[in-house]
Amino acid sequence: MPKRFFNSLDDFKNNLHKYDASLIDYNGNLVPCIYINSDRYHDIISKVAGKKLAVDVLLDLFHDSKHVFVDILMTYLDYNFDENYLFYANDMPQFFEALARTGLIAIAPSNAETASQLNLLVIQLPRKDSAESAFNQMIKIINKQIQAHEN
DSSP, X not given: OOSOOOOSHHHXXXXXXXXXXXXXXXXXXXXXXXXXXXXXXXXXXXXXXXXXXXXXXXXXXXXXXXXXXXXEEEEEETTTEEEEEEEEGGGOHHHHHHHHHHOEEEEEETTOSSOOGGGOEEEEOSOHHHHHHXXXXXXXXXXXXXXXXXX
């Protein structure tokens, strides 16, 4: 899935990631974790287990000065596949703050009752500054929306 384009608010809502996302404790750091379909998780793990892994991560920010969506595109280099995860960022700024702070993002199967280091695929962002920039831009938009409601 290359970069995606959306035409309406409904289009965004219909393409939101279907599973949960949260912050998990990984070696003493809060790391953002995306839960995905368990079969898909095992498919990804079977392709990359025991091999050199390089993943390019693009954070594509969409907003209308009220709603902020972030489409996370992960391209698994040398494996010929990629994954997209669209999130409504207004409801989860801590997730993107942790991403900007650690430069790490984890993937876990959706059926895991608790994510442990045994069932996590932790990916280091190639450029942490892009996550920092996306987070700062996202927070500015959200804060403007909050200020507009207060006035």
